[in-house]
Amino acid sequence: MLAATVSTPAANLRQNFEKFLEGETTGLACCVSMSDSFTGQGTTRKALCRGEGNAHLSPGVHQNLGYTGLAFAPDCRRTVGILVSRIVDVRQLRVKQFQLLLQAESRAWLEDLHWDYAPSSGLVSSYLEEKRLSGFALVENDVAQAYCLYFREGSKGLIGTLFALQSNSRSSAPVNLLGKAIDTLVDFADVRRIEAQLPHFSLDQVGPYFRSRAFQTYLRQFMSFRLGISAPNRQTPAFQAGRPGQNETSGDFVFQPWERRHDREAARLIYHVYQNHIDAAVNDQYCSIAGTTHLVESIARLRGCGEYLPQASIAAIHCSTGKLAGILGLTAVRPRTAHIPQIAVATGFQGIGLGSAMLRTAFEKLVGAGFSEVSLTVTALNSGAARLYERTGFRTFREFGAFVWNRA
Ligand SMILES: CC(C)(COP(=O)(O)OP(=O)(O)OC[C@H]1O[C@@H](n2cnc3c(N)ncnc32)[C@H](O)[C@@H]1OP(=O)(O)O)[C@@H](O)C(=O)NCCC(=O)NCCS
Known part of the structure; x- marks a missing residue:
């Protein structure tokens, strides 16, 4: 009864099947499932047949066969497709099986997040090839439809990636993959904390699942500013003497390009500024000097957030003390x-216009370098910063969730 030819693309099959379940389609088919078709656990077989009005559910068969899903109607005349879906360790797959998924992921980064993901995608691809990544993938008809990668950094677990082809993004597949990754991380007794930020999913989509697993959830905003559109210019006394430029003195501060020699002090500044800050709850790298040192490294040296722009990035030095008063990192x-x-102003210098002045200067440098847009992310609960960005002209174009679990 299950012997069928594969002739229907997986996406159509799923769509047909979902329509069938919702009662939108009559005379169409049924499904055989070895486990629950929508939990995606284990191997799931779904067969769809067109029976010209004859197809129907037959609970008797369902019980006899011991299937947990719907049963195959015995009087179905013609099977038009069979779909085999399973969740597997990513190391069991060949990189070729990820091609479609990785291409779709790069497109989503470009279209939804205005970000060229191709270099990262290339890395993911070669690491998958070398079996250096940990995670799970949903495979249908031998092609990866969704995947979730996780990492371990000491006692911290990280959900690095969660992405699904559009046909699967609203199904339970992403949550099933997440569940497997989280279960795996929780099973390591030395993992005390798990963090995740999932820019391809709204908080509504994955928030309930994370909450059910005792994660704290936070709303994050992707914001962008179209350069060339003049932003409201509210200058405070410290900046009225002139417009700060590269190595120009303006009021009490001089703006220099943020270079390697500033990194140690920048890491210390970030550590102090983020104490008791909401972002330190979201990302525990802010909670230690080692963490902020790594953060600075990853922005300025490791291309963790795109290509670093040292000439446009700013180290604001307080003239009379020579201390680093603020930093603003920029990448392409x-x-x-x-x-x-990253943008941070030392606690003693906040609220006097330094952050706004650094933003204005950065905009000028970016326009000069041919950029037309600048983006950033902010935690919604960091309302002061979000207000500053809005006042400067940034607008939210995407919202997503950040999630944190701490072992009790
Ligand atoms: C956000 C930040 C860079 C702004 O720099 P700043 O020099 O204080 O900003 P300005 O003086 O130019 O503008 C002040 C505005 O910043 C916002 N702000 C945010 N946190 C602030 C703080 N601790 N003190 C004062 N203003 C703060 C307020 O919206 C304020 O506007 P308001 O006058 O409407 O209240 C700085 O406050 C900071 O380093 N905060 C902690 C780190 C952080 O949150 N970084 C941004 C992560 S997305």
């Missing part, structure tokens, strides 16, 4: 789009 994430992976 696609040819004409820049990103601000």
Whole structure:
């Protein structure tokens, strides 16, 4: 009864099947499932047949066969497709099986997040090839439809990637993959904390699942500013003497390009500024000097957030003390789009216009370098910073969730 030819693309099959379940389609087919077709656990077989009005559910068969899903109607005349879906360790797959998924992921980064993901995708691809990544993939008809990667950094687990082809993004597949990754991480007794930020999913989509697993959830905003559109210019006394430029003195501060020699002090500044800050709850790298040192490294040296732009990035020095008073990091994430992976002003200098002045200066430098857009992310609960960005002209174009679990 299950012997069938594969003739229907997986996406159509799923769509047909979902329509059938919702009662939108009559005379169409049924499904055989070895486990629950929508939990995606284990091997699931779904057969779809067109029976010209004859297809129907037959609970008797269902019980006899011991299937947990719907049963195959015995009077179905013609089977038009069979779909085999399973969740597997990513190391069991060949990189070729990820091609479609990785291409779709790069497109989503470009279209939804204004970010050229191709270099990262290339890395993921070669690491998958070398079996260096941990995670799970949903495979249908031998092609990866969704995947979730996880990493371990000491006592911290990280959900690095969760992405699904559009046909699967609203199914339970992403949550099933997440569940497997989280279960695996939780099973390591030395993993005390798990963090995840999932820019391809809204908080509504995955938040309930994370909450059911005792994760704290946080709303994050992707914001962008179209350069060339003049932003409201509210300058405070410290900046009225002139417009700060590269190595120009303006009021009490001089702006220099943020270079390697500033990194140690920048890491210390970030550590102090983020104490008791909401972002330190979201990302525990902010909670230690080692963590902020790594953060600075990853922005400025490791291309963790795109290509670093040292000449446009700013180290603001307080003239009379020579201390680092603020920093603003800039990267290029696609040819004409820049990103601000970090902006921080030392506690004693906050609220006097330094952050706004650094933003204005950065905009000028970016326009000069041919950029037309600059983006950043902010935690919604960091409302002061979000207000500053809105006032500067940034607009939210995407919202997503950040999730944190701490072992009790
Ligand atoms: C956000 C930040 C860079 C702004 O720099 P700043 O020099 O304080 O900003 P300005 O003086 O130019 O503008 C002040 C605005 O910043 C916002 N702000 C955020 N946190 C602030 C703080 N601790 N003190 C004062 N203002 C703060 C307020 O919206 C304020 O606007 P308001 O006058 O409407 O209240 C700085 O406050 C900071 O380093 N905060 C902690 C780190 C952080 O949150 N970084 C951003 C992560 S997305």
